[in-house]
Amino acid sequence: MGEVFVITSGKGGVGKTTTSANIGTGLASIGKTVVMVDTDIGLRNLDVVMGLENRIVYDLVDVTQGNCRLKQALIKDKRFEGLCLLPAAQTKDKSAVMPEQMKDLCLNLKNEFDYVIIDCPAGIEGGFKNATAGADKAIVVTTPEIAAVRDADRIIGLLEAAELRNPTLIINRLRPDMVKKGDMMDIDDIIDILAIKLLGVIPEDEAIVISTNRGEPVALDMNSSAGQAYRNIAKRLTGEDIPLISWEAEEGILGKLKKIFGFKE
Amino acid sequence: MDIFGKAAGKQEPSSKSIAKERLRLVLVHDRASISPQLLENLKEDLLKVISSYMEIDELGTEVTLNSNESSVALIASIPVIKINRI
Ligand SMILES: Nc1ncnc2c1ncn2[C@@H]1O[C@H](COP(=O)(O)OP(=O)(O)O)[C@@H](O)[C@H]1O
Numbered sequence: 001m002g003e004v005f006v007i008t009s010g011k012g013g014v015g016k017t018t019t020s021a022n023i024g025t026g027l028a029s030i031g032k033t034v035v036m037v038d039t040d041i042g043l044r045n046l047d048v049v050m051g052l053e054n055r056i057v058y059d060l061v062d063v064t065q066g067n068c069r070l071k072q073a074l075i076k077d078k079r080f081e082g083l084c085l086l087p088a089a090q091t092k093d094k095s096a097v098m099p100e101q102m103k104d105l106c107l108n109l110k111n112e113f114d115y116v117i118i119d120c121p122a123g124i125e126g127g128f129k130n131a132t133a134g135a136d137k138a139i140v141v142t143t144p145e146i147a148a149v150r151d152a153d154r155i156i157g158l159l160e161a162a163e164l165r166n167p168t169l170i171i172n173r174l175r176p177d178m179v180k181k182g183d184m185m186d187i188d189d190i191i192d193i194l195a196i197k198l199l200g201v202i203p204e205d206e207a208i209v210i211s212t213n214r215g216e217p218v219a220l221d222m223n224s225s226a227g228q229a230y231r232n233i234a235k236r237l238t239g240e241d242i243p244l245i246s247w248e249a250e251e252g253i254l255g256k257l258k259k260i261f262g263f264k265e
Numbered sequence: 266m267d268i269f270g271k272a273a274g275k276q277e278p279s280s281k282s283i284a285k286e287r288l289r290l291v292l293v294h295d296r297a298s299i300s301p302q303l304l305e306n307l308k309e310d311l312l313k314v315i316s317s318y319m320e321i322d323e324l325g326t327e328v329t330l331n332s333n334e335s336s337v338a339l340i341a342s343i344p345v346i347k348i349n350r351i
């Protein structure tokens with residue numbers, strides 16, 4: 001039986017889709033079987049980040065409405081045998097999917113795959129409820145900005161209310177140079193405020209823009225620091241104890257690391 | 266109170282410490298307004314503790330968060346009916 005992770009944030013544009021693509025790819029690159037589900041109905045994006053947009057025939061709504069079988073809608077990745085994408089519907093009504101259907105879908109998928117990665121839409125309405133309905137665990141993405149952290153705080157409360165306890169946090173778009181100058185909140189500040197476990201930190205990295213242009217997830221780029229950070233996150237999800245990369249730990253939180261990663265449960 | 270952690274001298278607070286302080290305040294508001302239940306629970310607990318020292322008017326009791334630009338205060342208004350002789 002696999003595990004279902006929902007990638008969520010509240011605020012839009014903080015990196016949920018990028019994170020979903022790269023955690024999925026990272027896990028597949030270490031031999032896991034993974035399906036990524038895009039639940040952002042009407043704003044389909046995970047397909048282009050993965051470079052799979054030309055292969056889509058059926059989508060999530062086709063599956064929940066029974067227009068096709070689940071297997072028919074799963075798009076095989078170009079790079080990894082064990083990696084699949086279930087794309088969001090682009091033209092259908094948002095209310096076409098119900099939380100109960102998502103629960104069933106997630107159950108079916110985790111029977112077949114080691115990991116189910118759900119890319120959640122922005123907001124706290126229906127799309128959020130669908131995305132979280134079948135999830136076993138939640139990963140909250142934020143950036144070091146007031147609005148993003150505030151929304152993350154709200155989302156953590158809502159996750160708890162939905163019985164998705166102990167979510168972990170990814171801080172995206174961190175700029176160590178700005179942190180050093182005192183012009184950006186650092187890892188400690190954010191963890192202190194949100195009081196949840198840190199899963200990883202992704203730097204602001206132009207390699208993400210370049211790889212998204214190409215449809216090649218940055219997790220496959222061995223020379224980029226964002227790619228390295230995503231590969232580390234994927235390993236942590238499998239239970240490996242991987243310390244933060246040196247630049248991530250720059251603000252002297254190295255000592256706290258052991259405490260933060262309680263991942264060996 | 267030096268909430269921005271200003272160093273000695275006339276240094277401007279860093280934009281990060283301003284952000285952190287603003288975030289702290291906004292979250293006090295968010296979290297409190299999201300859970301009126303929290304204030305209700307707090308009120309009940311307060312009443313329990315206080316009523317072992319004095320007789321109070323439970324119906325007239327109000328517990329609220331009062332805020333201005335730079336701080337948030339917990340305000341409890343608890344009418345006392347009678348204070349027990351010790
Ligand atoms: N660490 C990063 N460095 C540079 N650009 C990033 C980073 N993370 C995300 N982006 C860019 O930010 C934009 C929004 O990211 P996306 O993953 O689509 O966010 P969301 O799904 O939360 O709306 C995209 O253009 C993406 O390429």
Ligand SMILES: [Mg+2]
Pocket residue numbers: 016017018040045120121
């Ligand atoms: Mg997205």
